[in-house]
Amino acid sequence: MNADLTPLWVYLGRDPLAWLLLTLGAFVLSRWLYERAGQSALLNPMALTVCQLVLLLSITGVSYDAYFTGAQFIHVLLGPAVVCLALPIWQNRRSIRRSLPALIPALLAGSLVSVLSAVGLAWALGLDSTILLTLVPKSVTAPVAMGIAQDLGGIPELAAVLCAVTGIFGAIIGVPLMTRLGIRDARAQGLAMGVTSHGIGTAAAFQVSSVMGVYSSIGMALNALLTAILAGLALLFWL
Amino acid sequence: MLGALTLIIGLQVLGTVLAELLALPLPGPVLGMVLFLLVLAVIRRPWAELEQVNNFFLANLSLLFVPAAVGIVSHLELVSPILGRLFLVLLLSLLAGLIVSALIFARLARRFTPASDEELLP
Numbered sequence: 001m002n003a004d005l006t007p008l009w010v011y012l013g014r015d016p017l018a019w020l021l022l023t024l025g026a027f028v029l030s031r032w033l034y035e036r037a038g039q040s041a042l043l044n045p046m047a048l049t050v051c052q053l054v055l056l057l058s059i060t061g062v063s064y065d066a067y068f069t070g071a072q073f074i075h076v077l078l079g080p081a082v083v084c085l086a087l088p089i090w091q092n093r094r095s096i097r098r099s100l101p102a103l104i105p106a107l108l109a110g111s112l113v114s115v116l117s118a119v120g121l122a123w124a125l126g127l128d129s130t131i132l133l134t135l136v137p138k139s140v141t142a143p144v145a146m147g148i149a150q151d152l153g154g155i156p157e158l159a160a161v162l163c164a165v166t167g168i169f170g171a172i173i174g175v176p177l178m179t180r181l182g183i184r185d186a187r188a189q190g191l192a193m194g195v196t197s198h199g200i201g202t203a204a205a206f207q208v209s210s211v212m213g214v215y216s217s218i219g220m221a222l223n224a225l226l227t228a229i230l231a232g233l234a235l236l237f238w239l
Numbered sequence: 240m241l242g243a244l245t246l247i248i249g250l251q252v253l254g255t256v257l258a259e260l261l262a263l264p265l266p267g268p269v270l271g272m273v274l275f276l277l278v279l280a281v282i283r284r285p286w287a288e289l290e291q292v293n294n295f296f297l298a299n300l301s302l303l304f305v306p307a308a309v310g311i312v313s314h315l316e317l318v319s320p321i322l323g324r325l326f327l328v329l330l331l332s333l334l335a336g337l338i339v340s341a342l343i344f345a346r347l348a349r350r351f352t353p354a355s356d357e358e359l360l361p
Contacts, residue, residue, distance in 0.1 A: 023309075027302045046301035050308045057312050064313045071306030077296070078303045079251045080244075082268035084296040086275035087285060102347035110340025118332035125324045138329060139336060142304035147266035157310025158318065164308055166329050170337065177334070178341045185354045188344035196336040199300045211358050217297075219340075221272065228269050 013062055019070025026052045041171040041204060047164055078143035085141075085221040092214045099187055099215075106188070107219065110195040111226050114139040130154060137227055138162040141198040144224040148231045163198060170197025171204035186212040194219025243292040250274045 012018045030048035037043045057067055068075070089096065096103065118135040127135075134154030137145035142163045149159035174197060178189045186209050193201035194216035202220050206213030254274055255267025263270065279285065285293070296303075311318065318325070348354060 023305055024302075027305060044301075046305060046308070049302075049305050050311070053305070053309045054312050057309070058315075064310055067309065068306060071309065074303060075306040078307070079255075079268040079271070080247045081296040081300055081303050082266075083247050083251050083254070083271040083275050084293045086272045086279060087290070087293045088297070090276060090279040090285075099348065099352050101351040102344045105347060106340045106344035109343050110336050113339045114332055114336035117335045118328055121328045121331055122324070125328065127321060127324060127328075131321065131325070135328065138332070141300070142307065144266055144269055146304075146307055147268070151266075155314060155317075157307055158314055160304055160308040161311045161318075162325070162329060164304070165326065166333055169330055169333050173333075174337055177337060179360070181338065181342065183341050183345045184360045185345050185348055186358050186360050187354060188341045188348060189360070191344050192337045192341035195340050196333055203301070209360065212360075225265075225269055225272070228265050232263070232265060 013060070013066065016070035016073075019067050020073055021070075022056070023049070023053065023071050023074055039207065041168065044164075044168045044171065044200060046200065047168055050161070050164065078146075082141070082143050082224070085217065085224070088214060088217040089221055092218065095187075095214070096218060102188070103191060103218075106191055107195060107222050107226065110192060110219075111139070111223050111230075114196055115227065115230070131158075134158050135162060136231060138166050139196050139198060140224050140227045141220050144228055145198075148228055151235060152231055164200065167197045167200025170201040174201055174204065175208055187215045190215025191219040194221075195223045198223070240288055240292060243286075243289040246278070246289065247275070247292065247296070250278065 027045060027049045030043075030045040030052070033048065034040070034043045034045045053067070057064065115136055118138055119132050122132050122135050130153070133152040134149050136152055136154065137148040137159055140148060140163065142160045145159045145163045146156040150156045170193060174193050175189060178192060183189055189208075190205050190212035193205045193212070197204075198220045202213060202216040205216035251268050251271035254269070254271030257263065258265050258267050258270050
């Protein structure tokens with residue numbers, strides 16, 4: 001870094017607002033790139049933002065704790081955002097009620113397969129138990145996933161990253177894959193997107209059709225609830 | 240605006256307090272979501288501002304988990320040697336989850352709850 005700028009940098013680096021601004025700025029820039037690229041799933045705004053900030057912190061040697069003094073003002077809003085998942089469920093309660101005979105088995109199976117296949121594969125590949133526990137909520141929306149990972153004894157920050165990677169994969173391959181399998185019911189595709197790829201998959205689902213987006217929101221919300229309950233029960237009885 | 244925000248944050252805090260008091264195995268915000276569903280069942284129709292604030296949160300969901308995900312910088316040494324295996328696990332598990340839940344939904348829906356025209360993809 002330029003010698004003349006160093007004092008200014010050190011000064012700004014101590015101000016929490018600087019990190020809040022950088023987080024918002026990186027996100028706005030990432031979203032702009034994403035829009036410019038025709039909403040390409042490969043340029044997922046959240047993933048781009050995280051890459052920029054990780055790179056910045058690595059280069060400048062600023063600690064995560066220092067960064068978090070500013071970023072916490074965004075972080076605290078995660079909880080209220082989870083509460084907000086209730087509204088799309090309520091607004092579509094009639095369609096959901098009608099779909100329950102298909103929705104509930106698909107949710108249970110999708111949720112269990114996601115958790116068990118991830119933990120089983122990771123175990124088979126020789127990953128250690130902290131990683132296995134962190135993988136449990138990888139298909140759950142990140143704010144809830146972090147809580148689950150923490151309760152189970154995994155690593156919350158890693159859980160958030162695994163969720164983001166899963167969501168990005170899902171946003172890229174989900175709809176083309178299911179269409180190739182001959183599934184034309186938007187509710188089925190939407191639910192599968194939400195259950196496996198949470199918020200990032202839901203954003204992709206809304207781009208295809210509003211029905212798909214709504215079912216993806218429901219899948220995301222119910223899977224968050226279900227995985228939290230399953231993890232809680234696992235903690236009570238087995239771990 | 241503020242009324243809606245107060246309700247949403249209040250429900251989360253209430254959820255956290257209840258989860259703690261009753262020793263429920265649920266994160267506070269998830270219980271808050273359940274409480275919000277109960278509130279909606281009582282008031283039936285969310286007022287316009289509540290809907291606006293709610294949509295603002297959901298539209299910017301991905302920004303909200305940036306600070307947490309950046310926490311990976313503290314775990315880079317742990318993750319870099321297993322990156323390939325982690326990605327493989329995530330990809331295969333995703334494929335399994337997608338295929339299983341979409342196929343089960345589609346099969347059961349065909350029998351019990353056929354899709355309306357607007358629920359079918361072109």
